[in-house]
Amino acid sequence: MNTLRSFILSLALVTTFLITLLCAGPRHAAAAEPRRAAVIVGANGAAPGRKPLRFAHDDARAVARVLTQLGGFHAGDVQILTDPEPRGVLDALDRELQRAATRPAEPLLLFFYYSGHADAHALYPNGKPLLLTELRARLDSKTAQVRIGLIDACRGGGWTGTKGLTETEPFEIDLPGLVTNEGSALVASSSGLEDAHESELLRGSFFTHHWNAGLRGAADRNGDGRVTLAEAFDYAKVLTIRDTAVHTSVPQHPSFKFNLSGRQDLPLSTLSHSKTVVELEQRQGPLEVIHLDSGLTVLEVQPGEKALKLAVPPGRYLVRRREEGKAWVREIRVTPGAITRVSEDHLELAVAPLLASKNAEPRPVTRSTLPGRTWEIQAAFGVNHSSFDRPGFSSSTGTDSTFVLPLQGAWGITDRLQWILPTAAFAYRVGDHGGFEWIPWGGLLSWSLFHTDHTVFAGRLGLGSDFRFWLTPRSSLDLGLGVSSRFITSDRVVMCTEGECPPLGSDAASSFGVVRNRMALGYSTTIADVVTLGIAAGVSHNLLVGGDTPQGAAEHDVELSVGSVLMRGLRPQPLVRVHLGDVFSIDGYASAGYRFGTSSRTESYMLGATWTW
Template sequence: MNALLALTLVALTAAPADTGAPPVNRLAVVVGANRAAPGRTPLRFAHRDARNLASVLVEAGQFAREDVLVLEDPEPSRVLAALDSRLERLGKEGREGLLLFYYSGHSDEGALYPNGQPLALKELRARLEDGRAAVRVGILDACQGGSWTRAKGLTPAAPFAVEVPLALSSEGSVLLASSTGQEASHETDALQGSFFTYHLVAGLRGAADEGDDGQVTVGEAFAYAQRLTIRDTSLHGEAVQHPSFDLRLRGRQDLPLTRLASASSTLEVRQELGPLQVIQLHTGLVVLEVPEGRRALRMALPVGPYLVRRRTPEGTFARELQVEAGKTVTVHEENLELVGAPGLAAKRYSKPLAATLTTLPAGTHAVSTRVSVGYGEQWVGPQSGLYSSPPNLGVGYRVGLTERLELTVFGLPVVKLSRPQEVSVGIPSPKLSYRLGEVGRFEWVPSMSFSLGAQPGKWPEGVGLEAALRTRWWLSGSSSVHMGASVHSYFRAPWYVPPYVYDSPRQVNSSLGAGYSVTLGEVVTLGIGFGVSTAIFLGPLRLADGSVHHSNPLELLTYRIGGSGGSPFPLLSIHLDDVWTLTADASVSWGKSNSGNGFSAGVLATF
């Protein structure tokens, strides 16, 4: 994890005090860049961060809607042209003006990357030092590095001080950074945005109004965002993120950024103890939190339904309300009603079930036993006729070597349960799988396996190699679509004599599959899939009677539907707890040359 810079810089010339002069002309260019340059991880919420910041500027920052330009993944030249045109406008009007620039996306120590293309920071610094705007505001939420929270950048680089990229030579500045030069800042699914920008916007909406004077200063907004950013990254991040603050204003101690009286729709909260949370019902997101203590706050919120909530050891107290245009809605903490006892909404397990993950976490083991049986019919070929597979007891083993690398061991003993009982002992063979992507979003898992075959008196019989690729697209936190493909070839030893073929050429088996899985209430997982496979013989088959058989891969196509095929999970899994799972599976297969059915039941232990 490397330095992510998300800073807010307010550069001020010696602006006169508020003495009834013409109102300040406020213009803004707001940029969100999800797209990344080649080799970088795309972001998901930079557009949302930009739109949220633009909304609070219009609703509480006294910016006219037409004067706030929102650009999503623009070309760098368009960004500079937008800044230049607004500086030119402010210069012609000759009155006090404020120019605000916001960027959320990728960067490094020398450039921003809107639309995945470099925009030199020196070009931006030149605009933010242009005196045609009396007040210049720069907000950059950008970074280097990357991990599960999608820190906004590419590769590790040496730490750099937050003052360097946008240090201005003019007097009067306020510098807010979401982290130090040695830390990263992040965006997260839980907030659908970056930690610091999310809390900064909430503070500007009124949650940071410490003086209860109806306005939020840059110092108040920073203190609010700093406290909640440290808290949230302590709980959810790999390392704590420490926002920093540098105030250099000539002739004043702080700078008001929003005035809540200018908002058209507001919520007034009368809090006795707190902390209260305000939840936007149509998104389910906590839009702001009111710090503890007795407070009377007015907050600028978009029109819509909300829930005001306070959680205590005795339970959750809440009240629904509707914020309407042109009105102020007031809610008193004492009027909140008890809606639930503690833990009613708690999940059954504190972390995802290992049995439902694509690969096992580091240090986690999975041992499975299952009884399987099958029967079918071969219609063509030297082994045509009905066949059956007697009940067999098999064992499987997997282990997570790292958070992404998993080892599966094949060739473990199989016990024939019918008489006469037999134990088939294979040669333990490894399969390595490496997971790319993120749990809950999109994952793809390439794998490679190696196996040895055995023939009595002549070992080994041959060597098998398989390469496979599985993908998993999470539709939600509990359901996924799966796809997979594999190629397998077996190289037989020179001394191997097949039972019915004199000359057995090399054979390549290939398969494709797709499936769906869903976990219901953390108790039951259902899996279903469809697959197709075939065999390709690199030459003719010379049979024991001397005849030659030429195989057609299309004639050897076999179709399969059931669990553990296109889906990596069996048809039914019942999770007794976070260790023990009961499994049951069934499948049907058919093709031009054969058909079959398979059934199994077993127990899986993950620990």
């Protein structure tokens, strides 16, 4: 009897356990993260009686980039349709829904985006009507567990840049109530009674631009590294109303309705998906992040003390805070796969005319000193018969070379202090870009080492200052002053025979007998951010010869030269520099001069390259 009772009790426990597993399975499956798919439509084509749009395609591609980079959408699950036929839009949605229907164990989050013309009854991809009732049938489908729609469209408007350029009577686009099933949400860029606006400055619509910026981290209110649907909408709404109130006659009020059954916190982007991150520490704000190569304001941070992670593409950016007609800025370089940190405390007061203009900040290679933690290598080959030689390592010991291979590096220890490699020379910048800059420098400027029948080590010690006066954001006048002295040390190694070694005699020598001065005045300008031209005139002569003042023309050894004779912070400035991006440039050096002491002409011409990273 006891055995039977024990058996029945064991059977009951096992049955309870199995029932628990069966019940737990569906709940676990329901909690699985859904597959994310998107249909992205950009329609520049004109609707009947309206003019084409300019930036709807750009808006669509920008939305797709954010979804694939940060939203957990695989590239193969994101369809970008530019000016498609209406049937093509519906077919794309149908394909996703059919795939979800055949895989019920794989939940689907379906994201739909449209940028283009619309009216009260239809969207207009490729200028042809797509009835809202047709779209409603797809976005009402429960086949997709979660459906999100973002419609950036409006009625006609005036010449101010609205999407559509024909005035009509106000109407209500029947979109916010379009999706009513559980697990659905829809965002519209206007209330339906208003225009949605494009911006020439943003090269896209106000709402889509701010929506994408929010997903890149600017909308992360609680700093948890994720941006939810509600956070992205609230951020985009505030800035869209602000911008359209400033630039248009009627502000644009985005609208938002959803039914997500407790999923109002649905995350749309996760910043940890990006390995390229800017960690921004804001004390007061609001801070703006401007992409320098395009001049576009990528994102803005709402006022208040906060620490944010921002996922932006690699490139050069300007972090800016404006207040009472003044601006504090800092240029940063965002490198792939790295974390770039910047604090509002490190921003510097900038010259107002240089702010927010396209490419207002110079490329690192054209700056007076390198940005902090930036490396640069300059290499060249050619002929140099001039006393206006350059720092670094060279295959030559003097100015009589017929062929030289100068090599020089630089490291930005800070934004102001740089070390010239492979020497022991340093330069420090006082002042800021756009105004007046003073760059004192000094140390072991150059050296060379070679061996024939004896070893020769030669070098040049010097100190001086460079001055840069900015005329425009892209052009400046330069003045360089400096003194230097060469030294040559040689040691001959000879064989000793039968215990006798000959004396070294004159083969061992060291000389600092000549102290030489140089002065150069030049002008440089960067054209279209592609080519930098620099021309200078310089004079060089001996201040001391053998410890005494020089006597006569031969000892003074005055040289006058024109061309690439200018240095800036000990970094040689070429006659022509072609920028092939921020990292690499091709340099051309050339100069011609006259040496009065010897009544001879001098020349220098070299071809080189510069790498900056």
